[in-house]
Amino acid sequence: MNNHLKRFLFVLMICSFIQVAQAAENWPNIFEVKGVSKNAIMYREGKIEKIPGGDEVTYSVDRPNKQVVRTAVFNAGIKEGVGAGLQSDHTIYSIVYDEYEPMTSKRIIKAIGQAGMVDGFETIVIDDKNITTSNSKFDYFMLYFYERTDLSVSK
Numbered sequence: 001m002n003n004h005l006k007r008f009l010f011v012l013m014i015c016s017f018i019q020v021a022q023a024a025e026n027w028p029n030i031f032e033v034k035g036v037s038k039n040a041i042m043y044r045e046g047k048i049e050k051i052p053g054g055d056e057v058t059y060s061v062d063r064p065n066k067q068v069v070r071t072a073v074f075n076a077g078i079k080e081g082v083g084a085g086l087q088s089d090h091t092i093y094s095i096v097y098d099e100y101e102p103m104t105s106k107r108i109i110k111a112i113g114q115a116g117m118v119d120g121f122e123t124i125v126i127d128d129k130n131i132t133t134s135n136s137k138f139d140y141f142m143l144y145f146y147e148r149t150d151l152s153v154s155k
Helices: 003-025
Strands: 030-044 047-052 056-062 067-075 085-101 106-114 121-126 130-137 140-148
Touching: 030 130, 056 121, 056 130, 067 106, 085 121
Parallel strands: none
Antiparallel strands: 030 047, 030 056, 030 140, 056 067, 067 085, 085 106, 106 121, 121 130, 130 140
């Protein structure tokens, strides 16, 4: 292959990479994400329990103010009582990481906040297709794996 063709292909490859990176990097400053859990794992008293999916969550992301607010939760496993059905929420999380990862070609937002009463803390990781949360309290630890249902940001 001649040198001009090699240079042309190299420049074309770099330009393509830059376009893909810019497209994935351009998330709006303020947007909403929704997810449905595929499954969850709870660790309590030395035992691991798998929780079936179906729970839903909605977050409002405000990147300029470095804030994520959980606006609604639907607990699919709770049929009656206080936690049943769609619950309005206003749990506030601080964004601690908001970067585009060129190795994975994904923008990743990470946030942490106090969830629940007194001792609960939750971390959230949002990418273009998933939301993962970890919630720790004094007597248990939970991991939730949500599949994004909004997908408006990744288009």
